[in-house]
Amino acid sequence: MTDLEQRLAALPDGGPQLDLDRLQAELARRAARAGILDVAYARADSPLGTLTVFVTRRGVVRVAYENEPDDLLFEELAAVVSPRLLRDPGRTDAARREVEDYFEGRRRTFDLPIDWSLVHGFAVGVLQATARVPFGEVSSYGDVAAEAGSPRAARAAGNALASNPIPIVVPCHRILHADGGLGGYSGGLDRKRFLLRLEGTLPA
Amino acid sequence: MAHTIRSHVAAPRNVQYSVRLPPFQSLVDDHAAELHRFLIACVGGDDAEDCLQETFLSAMRAYPRLRHADNLRAWLYLIAQRKATDLIRRRQRHPASDIDGVPDARLSIPPAGLPDDGLWGAVRRLPGKQRAALVHRFVFDLAYRDVAERMGVSEEAARQNVSAGLRRLRLEVSR
Numbered sequence: 001m002t003d004l005e006q007r008l009a010a011l012p013d014g015g016p017q018l019d020l021d022r023l024q025a026e027l028a029r030r031a032a033r034a035g036i037l038d039v040a041y042a043r044a045d046s047p048l049g050t051l052t053v054f055v056t057r058r059g060v061v062r063v064a065y066e067n068e069p070d071d072l073l074f075e076e077l078a079a080v081v082s083p084r085l086l087r088d089p090g091r092t093d094a095a096r097r098e099v100e101d102y103f104e105g106r107r108r109t110f111d112l113p114i115d116w117s118l119v120h121g122f123a124v125g126v127l128q129a130t131a132r133v134p135f136g137e138v139s140s141y142g143d144v145a146a147e148a149g150s151p152r153a154a155r156a157a158g159n160a161l162a163s164n165p166i167p168i169v170v171p172c173h174r175i176l177h178a179d180g181g182l183g184g185y186s187g188g189l190d191r192k193r194f195l196l197r198l199e200g201t202l203p204a
Numbered sequence: 205m206a207h208t209i210r211s212h213v214a215a216p217r218n219v220q221y222s223v224r225l226p227p228f229q230s231l232v233d234d235h236a237a238e239l240h241r242f243l244i245a246c247v248g249g250d251d252a253e254d255c256l257q258e259t260f261l262s263a264m265r266a267y268p269r270l271r272h273a274d275n276l277r278a279w280l281y282l283i284a285q286r287k288a289t290d291l292i293r294r295r296q297r298h299p300a301s302d303i304d305g306v307p308d309a310r311l312s313i314p315p316a317g318l319p320d321d322g323l324w325g326a327v328r329r330l331p332g333k334q335r336a337a338l339v340h341r342f343v344f345d346l347a348y349r350d351v352a353e354r355m356g357v358s359e360e361a362a363r364q365n366v367s368a369g370l371r372r373l374r375l376e377v378s379r
Contacts, residue, residue, distance in 0.1 A: 002370075004323075004370060004373055004374060004377065005342050005370070007321070007323055008323070008327075008338060008339075008342035008343055009342045009343060009345060010318060011244070011245050011315055011318065011343045012315075012316070012317045012318070016244065016249040016252070016253075016316060018236060018237055018240040018252075018253065018256075019253075020236060020237075023232075023236060023253065023256065023257065024232065026257060027232065027257060027260050027261065030257065030261055031261060031264055034261065034265070036261075036264050036265050037264075039227075041229075074226075074227045074229075074230070075224075075226075075227070077227065078225060078226060078227040078228075079224065082268065083225035083226065083227055083228055083267055083268060084228050084264055084267055084268060085227040085228055085229055086228060086229050086232070087229050
C-alpha cells in the first residue's frame with residue numbers, strides 16, 4: 001500500500017453517528033409532502049397482540065395480526081399496492097388511535113376512510129356489507145352474501161371474510177353461522193371470541 | 205414508421221409493478237448505515253446525512269419505474285455518488301465566502317478525526333466515479349470484485365477508476 005492509499009484507509013469507523021430515527025421521520029415527512037409515499041405503516045399494541053397497520057392516501061388498506069409473517073405481508077403490500085412503503089408512525093397515528101380507543105371501550109364505530117385496493121370482485125360487496133354491521137350485533141354468512149347480491153353464496157362469502165385484509169376495522173368477527181356457530185376467523189377463533197366478548201355479544 | 209409510433213405510446217400503467225420490488229423500507233433498513241459512511245467519505249460528516257436524505261428521496265421517486273431489481277444496492281450507491289457530486293458542485297459554484305474564485309472552505313474539511321492535509325479536499329474534486337471507486341476500494345477496503353459489484357460496473361472498469369483516481373490524487377496532493 002502506498003502512503004496515499006493508507007491515508008484514504010484511515011477514515012475512522014465511528015464518525016458521526018447516523019440518527020436512524022431522525023432519518024426515518026424526516027424521510028417519511030418529505031416523501032409524503034412530495035406525494036411519493038404510497039403506503040405508511042406502523043405497529044400498534046393491542047390486547048390481541050401487536051398489530052401492523054398500513055394506510056395509503058385513501059385510507060386504511062391493511063391491518064395484520066402478528067401471526068402473519070412479516071415478509072409475506074410486506075411483499076403483498078409492495079406488489080399489490082405499491083413498493084413505495086415506509087414506516088411512519090405519524091401518518092398511521094389516526095388509525096392506530098381509533099383501534100386503541102376501540103379496545104379500551106371508548107369507541108364503537110370507526111371513522112377511518114378505507115382503501116379497498118386489496119379486495120376484489122364479490123369480496124368487495126361482502127366486506128362492505130360487513131362494515132355496516134354495527135358494534136354489538138352479528139350477521140350471518142348468508143346475509144352478507146345476500147347483501148352483496150348473491151343470497152346462495154354463503155360459502156363464497158366465508159372465503160371473502162377469511163381473506164379480509166382489514167380485520168377489526170372491517171368487523172368480520174361479527175359474521176357467524178346462521179345456526180349461531182362461531183364460524184371461522186383468519187386471526188384464530190380465540191381472537192374472534194375476544195372481540196365478540198368485548199362487544200358484549202358473547203358473555204364475558 | 206412503426207418505431208416512431210411505438211416511441212410515443214406510453215407504457216401501460218400495470219407495467220409499473222411488473223418487477224418484484226421489495227418494500228422501500230427494507231432498502232432504508234438494509235443500506236442506510238453503509239451509505240451514510242460512504243457519504244461521510246465523499247462529502248464529510250456535516251453534509252452526509254442531508255445527502256443521504258436526498259439519496260433516498262430520489263431513489264423513492266424513481267423506484268416504481270425500475271425495470272429490474274437485480275442490484276438495488278449498486279443503484280443506491282450510484283444515486284448517492286451523484287448526490288455527493290451535486291453537493292460538491294454547488295459548493296464550488298456558490299461558496300459560503302463572498303470572494304469570487306475562493307472555493308468553499310467546507311469542501312476541504314476532512315472527515316472528523318483526520319488531519320487537514322489537503323487529501324479530502326482533493327478527493328472531493330475527483331470525478332464522481334473515481335471518488336466512489338477510491339472510497340469503496342480503500343475506505344471500505346473492498347476487493348476489486350466487490351468494488352465492481354457495489355458500483356454496478358465490470359471489475360476492469362472498477363480497476364480503471366481506482367487507478368485514474370489515484371493518479372489524479374497524486375498530482376494534487378503533495379508528497
